[in-house]
Amino acid sequence: MRVGVIGATGAVGRELVEVLGRRRFPVTKLRLFASGRSAGTVLPTPFGDIAIEEFSQAAARDLDLALLAVSGDFAKAHAPGLVAAGVTVVDNSSAFRLDEDVPLVVPEVNGQALGEARLIANPNCTTAILVVALAPLHAAFGLKRVIVSTYQAASGAGAEGMAELERETRRVLVEGQPARAEVFAHPLAFNVIPHIDSFQPNAYTREEMKVVWETRKIMGLPELLISCTAIRIPTMRVHGESVTIETERPVTADAAREVLRRAAGVKLVDDVAKNLYPMPLTATGQDDVEAGRIRANPVFGDHGLDLFLCGDQLLKGAALNAVQIAERLPALAVPA
Known part of the structure; x- marks a missing residue:
């Protein structure tokens, strides 16, 4: 899968990259997005050295999966556009957690709620x-x-x-x-x-x-x-x-x-x-x-x-749970 981590320079973003590597998530191409001030910075990752890109919806439209480690306001502004472009989004913010049509998932508890959703909310860490x-x-x-x-x-x-x-x-x-x-x-x-x-x-x-x-x-x-x-x-x-x-x-x-x-x-x-x-x-x-x-x-x-x-x-409370959600995506069909 073509995977993007949006908010890659934050604590959760960095953990997302490490968890993807440790769990051998099927990444064909990993892209890291952050603000303009971080663009061009090269980060070592389990998938090799990757340069950070400044985020824009146009730049991220060709992703299969976007893992968001950003503020709720940012998620509200950009997640719907990514979904409309065909990207599956797992959002770590609180923006969509209580929306009736957005599943809020902890795979060990309610993995069946994922269904065919293209926008999935990751719960509060606690x-x-x-x-x-x-x-x-x-x-x-x-x-x-x-x-x-x-x-x-x-x-x-x-x-x-x-x-x-x-x-x-x-x-x-x-x-x-x-x-x-x-x-x-x-x-x-x-x-x-x-x-x-x-x-x-x-x-x-x-x-x-x-x-x-x-x-x-x-x-x-x-x-x-x-x-x-x-x-x-x-x-x-x-x-x-x-x-x-x-x-x-x-x-x-x-x-x-x-x-x-x-x-x-x-x-x-x-x-x-x-x-x-x-x-x-x-x-x-x-x-x-x-x-x-x-x-x-x-x-x-x-x-x-x-x-x-x-x-x-930073793991079960954030990055790990987000990747576990991604592992349940129908495109992967990874058994529980």
């Missing part, structure tokens, strides 16, 4: 990490309520957020100066910030509501009760999620472990006697979402469960 664990638990025990607290790395704010955390940590430790904030609402170094994205009229942030809206759509549960609190923490990459569920049918920790042990996209890391549980340190660079600290929730009795998840935001 949602993608969450649903790979929620879906098998729902299939086994049913879900009534889900309460999530997220611990989201600087990578969620892109390359600029990661650079700010590194720079400001050095400022504190090496220069003895207070940390500053440009990307984040407050300094992130040696801090946690319970604020990701804009606040909504209901006092939740848009990031928190994305988890609610997108989880319901992906899992086909429009009435599922979900509450989310999203917190930015000073780690470089990998999002952690503390999850409490109330189930429709009785559940035990051992039964839940067995379900998650067999679940696609999940790695069970749950042996507290050996201090084994999900952590950003161990989940970094890993395709699967780590699940652990699984225990009965005393509030909901035999219908409640607590667990902790860690997933690489």
